[in-house]
Amino acid sequence: MSQITQLLNYQKKDSELLALEEELSNSEERKKYIQTQSFLKKASDKLDLLEGKSQEMASLFERLKAKYEEIAETLKDYEHIGELVEGGADISFYQRSAQQLTDSLKSLKSDLAGLISAAKSAQEEYLSLKKKVISAQKQYPELKSAYQEYKKSRQEAADSIAEELRKIAEGIDENVLKKYKVKRAERIFPILCEIKAERCPKCGMELSIAEKDMVAAGKVVECENCHRFLYKL
Numbered sequence: 001m002s003q004i005t006q007l008l009n010y011q012k013k014d015s016e017l018l019a020l021e022e023e024l025s026n027s028e029e030r031k032k033y034i035q036t037q038s039f040l041k042k043a044s045d046k047l048d049l050l051e052g053k054s055q056e057m058a059s060l061f062e063r064l065k066a067k068y069e070e071i072a073e074t075l076k077d078y079e080h081i082g083e084l085v086e087g088g089a090d091i092s093f094y095q096r097s098a099q100q101l102t103d104s105l106k107s108l109k110s111d112l113a114g115l116i117s118a119a120k121s122a123q124e125e126y127l128s129l130k131k132k133v134i135s136a137q138k139q140y141p142e143l144k145s146a147y148q149e150y151k152k153s154r155q156e157a158a159d160s161i162a163e164e165l166r167k168i169a170e171g172i173d174e175n176v177l178k179k180y181k182v183k184r185a186e187r188i189f190p191i192l193c194e195i196k197a198e199r200c201p202k203c204g205m206e207l208s209i210a211e212k213d214m215v216a217a218g219k220v221v222e223c224e225n226c227h228r229f230l231y232k233l
């Protein structure tokens, strides 16, 4: 049997293995398992983010509190304003100061409103995330074992194909098989293709004159563009 025919046999059997691999990677079992796994990973990062946010809000609250205390302290001056004015103090100074205090209070009020709204939305975000995490954590072990079960059930079929592939491989040149496996790993498939109208049937690249001669002599060439093995029987 020629090398080309043997490699074609190998590829035909290998396509069964590829179909099995695709079936596994596209299975609902795997999708659900991977999705939940990645959600839990992202949720953990998100929780760290929320923790950082809550620390920022706490320190902003401390700063606002200090501002409030400062204003309250200044307001004490006004308790005895009557006496001060009677004693000849400059009333316009106190008028300006009162205006500044009013402005400070206004800005404090708006900062506080912002903080309260941020705290509320952070809390809502946290509660909704927590609910989802609890539900995902509950489901995770079940999803994991369902996926592993499914994988195991397909493994037997995969093992049997792999065994047949080993037998076919015995008649194939080692270097050729090595190259084949590299391409397979690069997700090129089918790897060995029959030339159609002097072109690669997959990407349409035309063969060079030298390649046409080689092919005519029964040799396999590599497509310059998509790197498939090309032959003519």
Ligand SMILES: [Zn+2]
Pocket (backbone or CB within 6 Å): 200, 201, 202, 203, 204, 205, 223, 224, 225, 226, 227, 228
């Ligand atoms: Zn090609």
